[in-house]
Amino acid sequence: MNQQPGEEGTVRYVRCPSCGTPNPEVPNALCSRCGKPLHEEARRKTAPTAVPPPAPAHTVCSNCRKELPPGSKFCGFCGAALPAPAPRPPVPKPPVRLTSTPAVAPPAPPKPPGPPKVIPPATGQDAPTSALTPSRTPQPAIRPPVRPAPPVVPVAPEGQGTQVFLGLRVPKIEAKILEVKQDGSTGKGLRILKETFIGRENCDASYPEDSLLAPRHASVIKREGKIFLKDLGTPNGTFVKLRQDTELSPGDIFLLGRELFRFTTQRLDDNRAANGTLKMMGAPSLQAGPVTAKLEHIQLTGELIKEYNLDKPEITIGRSTGDLVFKNDPYMSGTHARVVAQPGRFVLQDLKSRNGVYRRIRNELELQNLDEFFLGEQLFRVEIQEVES
Numbered sequence: 223m224n225q226q227p228g229e230e231g232t233v234r235y236v237r238c239p240s241c242g243t244p245n246p247e248v249p250n251a252l253c254s255r256c257g258k259p260l261h262e263e264a265r266r267k268t269a270p271t272a273v274p275p276p277a278p279a280h281t282v283c284s285n286c287r288k289e290l291p292p293g294s295k296f297c298g299f300c301g302a303a304l305p306a307p308a309p310r311p312p313v314p315k316p317p318v319r320l321t322s323t324p325a326v327a328p329p330a331p332p333k334p335p336g337p338p339k340v341i342p343p344a345t346g347q348d349a350p351t352s353a354l355t356p357s358r359t360p361q362p363a364i365r366p367p368v369r370p371a372p373p374v375v376p377v378a379p380e381g382q383g384t385q386v387f388l389g390l391r392v393p394k395i396e397a398k399i400l401e402v403k404q405d406g407s408t409g410k411g412l413r414i415l416k417e418t419f420i421g422r423e424n425c426d427a428s429y430p431e432d433s434l435l436a437p438r439h440a441s442v443i444k445r446e447g448k449i450f451l452k453d454l455g456t457p458n459g460t461f462v463k464l465r466q467d468t469e470l471s472p473g474d475i476f477l478l479g480r481e482l483f484r485f486t487t488q489r490l491d492d493n494r495a496a497n498g499t500l501k502m503m504g505a506p507s508l509q510a511g512p513v514t515a516k517l518e519h520i521q522l523t524g525e526l527i528k529e530y531n532l533d534k535p536e537i538t539i540g541r542s543t544g545d546l547v548f549k550n551d552p553y554m555s556g557t558h559a560r561v562v563a564q565p566g567r568f569v570l571q572d573l574k575s576r577n578g579v580y581r582r583i584r585n586e587l588e589l590q591n592l593d594e595f596f597l598g599e600q601l602f603r604v605e606i607q608e609v610e611s
Contacts, residue, residue, distance in 0.1 A: 234246070234247040235247065236251075236260050238253035238255065238256060238258060238260055239258075239260070240253060240256050240258040241253060241255050241256040241258075241292075242280070242292060243255040243256070243291055243292065243293075244291055245260055247260075248260075249261075255293075280292065281293075281294050281304060283297040283299065283300060283302055283304065284302070284304075284305075285297060285300050285302040286299050286300040286302070288300075290304070392446055392447040393447040393608050394447065394608065394609050394610075395444065395447055395448075395449070395606055395607065395608050395609065396413070396606075396607050396609055397413070397414040397442075397444060397449045397604060397605065397606045397607070398411045398412060398413045398414060398604070398605055399411065399412050399414065399418070399427075399442060399602045399603070399604050399605075400412075400602065400603050400604075400605065401600070401601070401602060402594065402601040402602060402603050408603065412426060412427055414442055414443070414444050414449065415444075416443075416444075417441050417442070417443040418441060418442045418443070419438055419440075419441045420435075420439055420440050420441065420442070420597065420600070420602075421435055421436055421437050421438040421439040421440070422435040422436065422437050422439070422598075423437050424437065424438070425437075425438060425439075429598065429599075429600055432598040432599050432600060433598075434458050434522075434597075434598035434599055435456075435458075435597060435598035435599075435600070436454065436456040436457070436458070438454050439453075439454060439456050439460065439597050439598065440452060440453050440454055440456070440460045440597050441454065442589075442604070448588055449588070449589045449604060449606055450586050450587065450588055450589065451583065451586070451587050451588075451589050451595055451604075452585065452586045452587075453583055453584075453585065453586075453597075456597075457523075458522060458597070458598065459475065459582040459583075459597075460582065460583055460595060460596075460597045461476075461477055461580035461581060461582050461583070461595060461596050461597070462580065462581060462583055462587055462589070462593060462594070462595045463578045463579070463580050463593065463594040463595065464476075464570070464572050464578065464579045464580070464581055465590070465593070467569050467570065467571045467572075468569065468570050468581060469567050469568070469569055469570075470485045470561070470567075470568045470569065470570050471485070472485065472486055472487045473485070473486070474581065474582070475520075475581070475582040476570060476579055476580060476581045476582065477579070477580040477581075477582075478539055478554055478558050478559055478575075478579060479541070479548065479551040479552075479553035479554030479555075479558065479577065480551050480553050480554070481519065481548055481551055481554065482519070482520050482521065482522060483517045483518065483519055483520070483539075484517070484518040484520050484524075485515065485516075485517060485518075485561075485568070485570075486515065486516055486517075486518060487513050487514065487515045487516075487568075488513070488514055488515075488516075489513050489514070514531070514532075514533070515531075515532040515563075515568055516529050516530060516531045516532055517529070517530045517532060517537070517546075517561065518530075530545075530546055532561055532563065532568065534563075535562070535563050536560050536561065536562045536563065537560060537561045538557060538559075538560040538573075539554075539558055539559050539560065539561075540554065540555060540556050540557040540558045540559075540573075541554040541555060541556050541558065542556040542557075543556055543557050544557055544558075544560075553577050554575075554577075555573070555575035555576050555577070557573050557575075558572075558573060558575045558579075559571060559572050559573055559575065559579050560573060578594075580595075580596065589604045589606070590604075590606070591604070591605060591606040591607075592604070592605065
Protein backbone atom coordinates (compact mmCIF):
# COMPACT_ATOMS: atom_id res chain seq x y z
CA MET A 223 0.00 0.00 0.00
CA ASN A 224 1.29 3.39 -1.02
CA GLN A 225 0.01 5.68 1.67
CA GLN A 226 1.80 8.98 2.09
CA PRO A 227 0.12 10.98 4.78
CA GLY A 228 0.56 14.67 4.38
CA GLU A 229 0.37 17.45 6.89
CA GLU A 230 -1.95 20.29 6.16
CA GLY A 231 -2.72 22.05 9.40
CA THR A 232 -3.36 19.68 12.32
CA VAL A 233 -5.36 17.11 10.36
CA ARG A 234 -3.57 14.13 8.84
CA TYR A 235 -4.50 13.24 5.27
CA VAL A 236 -4.11 10.00 3.42
CA ARG A 237 -4.01 9.86 -0.36
CA CYS A 238 -6.50 7.53 -2.00
CA PRO A 239 -4.59 4.66 -3.61
CA SER A 240 -7.09 4.71 -6.49
CA CYS A 241 -7.36 8.38 -7.54
CA GLY A 242 -4.68 10.04 -5.32
CA THR A 243 -7.10 12.49 -3.66
CA PRO A 244 -6.06 13.50 -0.08
CA ASN A 245 -8.63 12.45 2.54
CA PRO A 246 -8.67 12.81 6.34
CA GLU A 247 -7.15 9.75 8.01
CA VAL A 248 -10.16 7.93 9.48
CA PRO A 249 -10.37 4.15 10.07
CA ASN A 250 -12.27 2.28 7.38
CA ALA A 251 -12.88 5.57 5.54
CA LEU A 252 -13.83 5.86 1.88
CA CYS A 253 -12.43 8.32 -0.63
CA SER A 254 -14.52 11.47 -0.90
CA ARG A 255 -13.83 11.62 -4.65
CA CYS A 256 -14.06 8.08 -6.02
CA GLY A 257 -15.73 6.33 -3.03
CA LYS A 258 -13.15 3.59 -2.78
CA PRO A 259 -11.51 2.36 0.53
CA LEU A 260 -8.45 4.20 1.69
CA HIS A 261 -6.88 1.27 3.54
CA GLU A 262 -5.30 -1.77 1.93
CA GLU A 263 -7.40 -4.43 3.65
CA ALA A 264 -10.75 -2.81 2.83
CA ARG A 265 -9.56 -2.10 -0.66
CA ARG A 266 -8.69 -5.73 -1.26
CA LYS A 267 -12.15 -6.81 -0.17
CA THR A 268 -13.96 -4.40 -2.49
CA ALA A 269 -11.46 -3.91 -5.29
CA PRO A 270 -12.57 -5.33 -8.65
CA THR A 271 -10.53 -7.78 -10.52
CA ALA A 272 -9.80 -5.17 -13.18
CA VAL A 273 -6.60 -3.18 -12.96
CA PRO A 274 -7.36 0.23 -11.43
CA PRO A 275 -6.45 3.27 -13.51
CA PRO A 276 -3.25 5.08 -12.66
CA ALA A 277 -3.46 7.84 -10.12
CA PRO A 278 -3.64 11.23 -11.74
CA ALA A 279 -0.66 13.52 -11.46
CA HIS A 280 -0.54 16.21 -8.82
CA THR A 281 -1.34 19.77 -9.70
CA VAL A 282 1.55 22.16 -9.06
CA CYS A 283 0.85 25.85 -8.54
CA SER A 284 2.76 27.88 -11.12
CA ASN A 285 3.12 30.75 -8.61
CA CYS A 286 4.29 29.17 -5.37
CA ARG A 287 5.22 25.70 -6.76
CA LYS A 288 3.14 23.92 -4.08
CA GLU A 289 1.54 20.55 -4.84
CA LEU A 290 -2.21 20.63 -4.80
CA PRO A 291 -4.92 17.98 -5.10
CA PRO A 292 -5.88 17.12 -8.67
CA GLY A 293 -8.90 19.04 -9.95
CA SER A 294 -8.16 22.16 -7.86
CA LYS A 295 -9.12 25.47 -9.48
CA PHE A 296 -7.32 27.80 -7.04
CA CYS A 297 -4.13 27.41 -5.02
CA GLY A 298 -4.86 26.89 -1.31
CA PHE A 299 -1.58 28.57 -0.35
CA CYS A 300 -1.33 31.71 -2.51
CA GLY A 301 -4.83 31.86 -4.05
CA ALA A 302 -3.58 31.89 -7.64
CA ALA A 303 -5.92 30.53 -10.34
CA LEU A 304 -4.94 27.16 -11.76
CA PRO A 305 -5.30 25.98 -15.37
CA ALA A 306 -8.25 23.69 -16.14
CA PRO A 307 -7.28 20.02 -15.79
CA ALA A 308 -7.05 17.90 -18.91
CA PRO A 309 -9.92 15.44 -19.34
CA ARG A 310 -9.18 11.98 -18.05
CA PRO A 311 -9.17 9.11 -20.52
CA PRO A 312 -12.09 6.70 -20.18
CA VAL A 313 -11.53 3.72 -17.91
CA PRO A 314 -11.68 0.46 -19.90
CA LYS A 315 -14.28 -2.00 -18.70
CA PRO A 316 -13.13 -5.47 -17.71
CA PRO A 317 -13.87 -8.17 -20.25
CA VAL A 318 -17.00 -10.18 -19.67
CA ARG A 319 -16.31 -13.82 -18.97
CA LEU A 320 -18.66 -16.27 -20.61
CA THR A 321 -19.85 -19.33 -18.78
CA SER A 322 -18.67 -22.62 -20.06
CA THR A 323 -21.06 -23.98 -22.68
CA PRO A 324 -20.60 -26.92 -24.98
CA ALA A 325 -19.00 -25.87 -28.22
CA VAL A 326 -21.36 -25.99 -31.15
CA ALA A 327 -19.79 -26.62 -34.50
CA PRO A 328 -20.79 -24.12 -37.16
CA PRO A 329 -23.06 -25.53 -39.86
CA ALA A 330 -21.29 -26.80 -42.90
CA PRO A 331 -21.70 -24.68 -46.03
CA PRO A 332 -24.12 -26.16 -48.57
CA LYS A 333 -22.60 -28.05 -51.42
CA PRO A 334 -22.94 -26.46 -54.85
CA PRO A 335 -25.50 -28.27 -57.00
CA GLY A 336 -24.12 -30.39 -59.77
CA PRO A 337 -25.00 -30.05 -63.43
CA PRO A 338 -28.61 -31.02 -64.16
CA LYS A 339 -29.23 -34.36 -65.79
CA VAL A 340 -30.94 -34.27 -69.18
CA ILE A 341 -32.83 -37.38 -70.26
CA PRO A 342 -33.15 -37.48 -74.07
CA PRO A 343 -36.63 -38.32 -75.37
CA ALA A 344 -37.21 -41.85 -76.62
CA THR A 345 -37.25 -42.39 -80.37
CA GLY A 346 -40.77 -42.42 -81.80
CA GLN A 347 -42.29 -41.53 -78.49
CA ASP A 348 -43.16 -38.31 -76.82
CA ALA A 349 -40.72 -37.07 -74.26
CA PRO A 350 -41.78 -37.97 -70.73
CA THR A 351 -43.15 -35.16 -68.69
CA SER A 352 -40.78 -35.97 -65.84
CA ALA A 353 -37.69 -35.03 -67.84
CA LEU A 354 -35.43 -32.62 -66.03
CA THR A 355 -34.77 -29.24 -67.60
CA PRO A 356 -32.03 -26.80 -66.65
CA SER A 357 -33.17 -24.68 -63.72
CA ARG A 358 -33.36 -20.92 -64.27
CA THR A 359 -33.00 -18.36 -61.61
CA PRO A 360 -36.30 -16.44 -61.44
CA GLN A 361 -35.86 -12.80 -62.44
CA PRO A 362 -37.59 -10.17 -60.35
CA ALA A 363 -40.53 -8.49 -62.02
CA ILE A 364 -39.71 -5.06 -63.43
CA ARG A 365 -42.10 -2.47 -62.11
CA PRO A 366 -42.65 0.83 -63.89
CA PRO A 367 -41.30 3.85 -62.04
CA VAL A 368 -43.83 5.53 -59.81
CA ARG A 369 -44.23 9.16 -60.74
CA PRO A 370 -44.86 11.47 -57.81
CA ALA A 371 -48.22 13.17 -57.79
CA PRO A 372 -48.13 16.87 -58.70
CA PRO A 373 -48.20 19.18 -55.69
CA VAL A 374 -51.62 20.41 -54.73
CA VAL A 375 -51.74 24.22 -54.65
CA PRO A 376 -54.31 25.37 -52.12
CA VAL A 377 -56.82 27.80 -53.57
CA ALA A 378 -58.26 30.41 -51.27
CA PRO A 379 -62.06 30.18 -51.16
CA GLU A 380 -64.06 33.01 -52.59
CA GLY A 381 -64.09 36.00 -50.31
CA GLN A 382 -61.07 34.80 -48.30
CA GLY A 383 -57.39 35.37 -48.70
CA THR A 384 -55.65 37.60 -51.22
CA GLN A 385 -55.67 36.80 -54.90
CA VAL A 386 -52.41 36.83 -56.83
CA PHE A 387 -52.10 39.98 -58.93
CA LEU A 388 -51.58 39.01 -62.59
CA GLY A 389 -51.30 42.50 -64.00
CA LEU A 390 -53.75 44.93 -65.55
CA ARG A 391 -56.13 43.31 -68.00
CA VAL A 392 -57.90 45.16 -70.79
CA PRO A 393 -61.45 43.82 -70.99
CA LYS A 394 -62.59 42.36 -74.27
CA ILE A 395 -65.88 43.85 -75.39
CA GLU A 396 -68.37 43.62 -78.22
CA ALA A 397 -70.33 46.71 -79.20
CA LYS A 398 -72.89 47.77 -81.77
CA ILE A 399 -75.06 50.80 -82.50
CA LEU A 400 -78.79 50.52 -83.25
CA GLU A 401 -81.09 52.97 -84.97
CA VAL A 402 -83.90 54.23 -82.72
CA LYS A 403 -87.15 55.12 -84.48
CA GLN A 404 -89.71 57.75 -83.42
CA ASP A 405 -91.93 55.13 -81.74
CA GLY A 406 -88.98 53.89 -79.63
CA SER A 407 -88.39 50.68 -81.59
CA THR A 408 -84.95 49.80 -82.94
CA GLY A 409 -83.98 49.42 -86.56
CA LYS A 410 -80.86 48.00 -88.18
CA GLY A 411 -77.69 47.60 -86.18
CA LEU A 412 -74.02 47.99 -86.96
CA ARG A 413 -71.20 46.19 -85.13
CA ILE A 414 -68.20 48.24 -84.07
CA LEU A 415 -65.20 46.31 -85.36
CA LYS A 416 -63.17 49.32 -86.45
CA GLU A 417 -63.66 53.06 -86.55
CA THR A 418 -67.22 53.34 -87.82
CA PHE A 419 -68.23 56.55 -89.59
CA ILE A 420 -71.72 58.07 -89.70
CA GLY A 421 -72.68 60.81 -92.17
CA ARG A 422 -74.53 61.76 -95.29
CA GLU A 423 -72.33 59.96 -97.84
CA ASN A 424 -69.48 57.44 -98.19
CA CYS A 425 -69.77 56.27 -94.56
CA ASP A 426 -70.40 52.95 -92.81
CA ALA A 427 -73.85 54.33 -91.94
CA SER A 428 -74.90 56.83 -94.63
CA TYR A 429 -78.13 58.88 -94.72
CA PRO A 430 -78.15 60.90 -97.96
CA GLU A 431 -81.62 62.39 -97.30
CA ASP A 432 -80.60 63.98 -93.97
CA SER A 433 -79.59 67.53 -94.86
CA LEU A 434 -78.50 68.29 -91.29
CA LEU A 435 -75.68 65.76 -91.50
CA ALA A 436 -72.20 66.53 -92.73
CA PRO A 437 -70.69 64.19 -95.34
CA ARG A 438 -68.68 62.64 -92.51
CA HIS A 439 -70.37 63.75 -89.34
CA ALA A 440 -69.12 61.53 -86.47
CA SER A 441 -67.40 58.23 -85.75
CA VAL A 442 -67.63 55.47 -83.15
CA ILE A 443 -64.39 53.68 -82.27
CA LYS A 444 -63.36 50.90 -79.88
CA ARG A 445 -60.12 51.62 -78.01
CA GLU A 446 -58.55 49.94 -74.94
CA GLY A 447 -61.73 48.08 -74.07
CA LYS A 448 -63.91 51.21 -74.30
CA ILE A 449 -66.23 52.83 -76.85
CA PHE A 450 -65.81 56.49 -77.83
CA LEU A 451 -68.03 58.83 -79.83
CA LYS A 452 -66.18 61.54 -81.74
CA ASP A 453 -67.59 64.59 -83.48
CA LEU A 454 -65.65 65.40 -86.65
CA GLY A 455 -65.93 69.19 -86.32
CA THR A 456 -69.42 69.57 -87.79
CA PRO A 457 -71.43 72.82 -87.58
CA ASN A 458 -74.57 71.14 -86.21
CA GLY A 459 -72.75 68.99 -83.68
CA THR A 460 -73.33 65.61 -82.02
CA PHE A 461 -75.44 65.22 -78.86
CA VAL A 462 -75.48 62.59 -76.10
CA LYS A 463 -78.40 62.00 -73.73
CA LEU A 464 -77.68 62.80 -70.09
CA ARG A 465 -77.92 59.95 -67.59
CA GLN A 466 -77.10 62.00 -64.49
CA ASP A 467 -76.75 65.56 -63.25
CA THR A 468 -74.00 67.39 -65.12
CA GLU A 469 -71.95 70.47 -64.29
CA LEU A 470 -72.18 73.13 -67.01
CA SER A 471 -69.12 74.81 -68.47
CA PRO A 472 -69.15 78.14 -70.33
CA GLY A 473 -70.13 77.53 -73.96
CA ASP A 474 -72.00 74.25 -73.31
CA ILE A 475 -74.98 73.67 -75.61
CA PHE A 476 -77.88 71.37 -74.68
CA LEU A 477 -81.25 70.46 -76.18
CA LEU A 478 -84.64 70.33 -74.43
CA GLY A 479 -87.41 69.14 -76.75
CA ARG A 480 -86.66 71.13 -79.91
CA GLU A 481 -85.14 74.12 -78.09
CA LEU A 482 -81.40 74.77 -78.06
CA PHE A 483 -79.73 76.60 -75.17
CA ARG A 484 -76.18 77.86 -74.65
CA PHE A 485 -74.75 78.42 -71.17
CA THR A 486 -72.52 81.47 -70.63
CA THR A 487 -70.96 83.21 -67.61
CA GLN A 488 -69.48 86.65 -66.91
CA ARG A 489 -67.87 88.56 -64.00
CA LEU A 490 -68.45 92.22 -63.14
CA ASP A 491 -65.73 94.49 -64.53
CA ASP A 492 -63.24 95.73 -61.91
CA ASN A 493 -63.07 99.13 -63.62
CA ARG A 494 -66.77 99.93 -63.25
CA ALA A 495 -68.87 100.67 -60.22
CA ALA A 496 -72.12 98.93 -59.55
CA ASN A 497 -74.04 101.56 -61.56
CA GLY A 498 -71.71 101.25 -64.55
CA THR A 499 -69.78 104.50 -63.90
CA LEU A 500 -66.07 104.37 -64.69
CA LYS A 501 -63.78 104.76 -61.69
CA MET A 502 -61.36 107.64 -61.41
CA MET A 503 -57.68 106.90 -61.59
CA GLY A 504 -56.24 106.47 -58.13
CA ALA A 505 -59.61 105.66 -56.55
CA PRO A 506 -59.64 102.61 -54.28
CA SER A 507 -60.41 99.45 -56.25
CA LEU A 508 -63.75 97.89 -55.77
CA GLN A 509 -63.98 94.14 -55.14
CA ALA A 510 -64.97 92.21 -58.25
CA GLY A 511 -68.59 91.13 -58.28
CA PRO A 512 -69.79 87.56 -58.23
CA VAL A 513 -69.95 85.39 -61.32
CA THR A 514 -73.22 85.81 -63.16
CA ALA A 515 -74.61 83.28 -65.64
CA LYS A 516 -77.27 83.23 -68.31
CA LEU A 517 -78.95 80.94 -70.80
CA GLU A 518 -79.06 81.92 -74.43
CA HIS A 519 -81.92 80.53 -76.47
CA ILE A 520 -80.30 79.97 -79.89
CA GLN A 521 -81.09 78.56 -83.31
CA LEU A 522 -79.35 75.53 -84.79
CA THR A 523 -76.99 77.85 -86.63
CA GLY A 524 -75.99 79.51 -83.33
CA GLU A 525 -77.89 82.77 -83.83
CA LEU A 526 -79.24 84.27 -80.60
CA ILE A 527 -83.01 84.29 -80.07
CA LYS A 528 -83.28 85.45 -76.45
CA GLU A 529 -81.28 85.67 -73.21
CA TYR A 530 -82.35 84.55 -69.72
CA ASN A 531 -80.40 85.60 -66.61
CA LEU A 532 -79.79 82.86 -64.06
CA ASP A 533 -80.29 85.18 -61.08
CA LYS A 534 -82.22 82.70 -58.93
CA PRO A 535 -81.01 79.63 -56.99
CA GLU A 536 -82.63 77.49 -59.67
CA ILE A 537 -84.36 78.05 -63.01
CA THR A 538 -86.98 75.53 -64.19
CA ILE A 539 -87.72 74.96 -67.88
CA GLY A 540 -90.86 73.22 -69.22
CA ARG A 541 -93.81 73.31 -71.60
CA SER A 542 -96.50 74.24 -69.06
CA THR A 543 -94.85 75.22 -65.76
CA GLY A 544 -91.51 76.73 -64.76
CA ASP A 545 -89.50 79.91 -65.03
CA LEU A 546 -88.99 79.43 -68.76
CA VAL A 547 -92.10 78.07 -70.52
CA PHE A 548 -92.28 76.93 -74.18
CA LYS A 549 -95.93 76.07 -74.88
CA ASN A 550 -95.47 75.38 -78.61
CA ASP A 551 -92.87 72.62 -78.23
CA PRO A 552 -94.68 69.23 -78.25
CA TYR A 553 -91.43 67.35 -77.50
CA MET A 554 -90.88 69.14 -74.20
CA SER A 555 -92.39 67.78 -70.97
CA GLY A 556 -94.52 69.93 -68.65
CA THR A 557 -91.56 70.35 -66.27
CA HIS A 558 -88.58 69.22 -68.30
CA ALA A 559 -85.29 70.34 -66.67
CA ARG A 560 -83.70 72.92 -64.42
CA VAL A 561 -80.40 74.68 -63.81
CA VAL A 562 -79.31 74.80 -60.15
CA ALA A 563 -76.80 77.32 -58.81
CA GLN A 564 -74.32 75.74 -56.41
CA PRO A 565 -71.21 77.24 -54.80
CA GLY A 566 -68.84 77.95 -57.66
CA ARG A 567 -70.79 76.08 -60.34
CA PHE A 568 -74.11 75.49 -62.13
CA VAL A 569 -75.62 72.02 -62.55
CA LEU A 570 -78.05 70.85 -65.25
CA GLN A 571 -80.67 68.33 -64.05
CA ASP A 572 -83.19 66.26 -66.02
CA LEU A 573 -86.55 66.18 -64.19
CA LYS A 574 -87.49 62.71 -65.48
CA SER A 575 -88.65 64.08 -68.81
CA ARG A 576 -89.97 61.76 -71.50
CA ASN A 577 -87.51 62.71 -74.24
CA GLY A 578 -84.58 63.55 -71.95
CA VAL A 579 -81.86 66.18 -72.11
CA TYR A 580 -79.13 66.01 -74.79
CA ARG A 581 -75.79 67.74 -74.41
CA ARG A 582 -73.48 68.57 -77.29
CA ILE A 583 -70.12 66.83 -76.99
CA ARG A 584 -66.79 68.54 -77.42
CA ASN A 585 -64.46 66.54 -79.62
CA GLU A 586 -64.76 63.08 -78.01
CA LEU A 587 -66.75 61.34 -75.26
CA GLU A 588 -66.74 57.82 -73.82
CA LEU A 589 -70.03 55.96 -74.24
CA GLN A 590 -71.57 53.61 -71.70
CA ASN A 591 -73.90 50.70 -72.35
CA LEU A 592 -77.38 51.86 -73.52
CA ASP A 593 -76.27 55.45 -74.04
CA GLU A 594 -78.25 57.31 -76.71
CA PHE A 595 -76.89 59.96 -79.07
CA PHE A 596 -78.16 61.80 -82.10
CA LEU A 597 -76.71 63.70 -85.04
CA GLY A 598 -78.75 65.42 -87.73
CA GLU A 599 -82.15 63.73 -87.53
CA GLN A 600 -80.79 60.27 -86.63
CA LEU A 601 -81.00 58.78 -83.14
CA PHE A 602 -78.83 55.81 -82.08
CA ARG A 603 -78.39 53.57 -79.04
CA VAL A 604 -75.13 51.81 -78.20
CA GLU A 605 -75.00 48.31 -76.69
CA ILE A 606 -71.74 47.21 -75.04
CA GLN A 607 -71.13 43.72 -73.69
CA GLU A 608 -67.99 42.38 -72.03
CA VAL A 609 -67.01 38.89 -73.20
CA GLU A 610 -64.62 36.36 -71.70
CA SER A 611 -61.23 36.29 -73.33
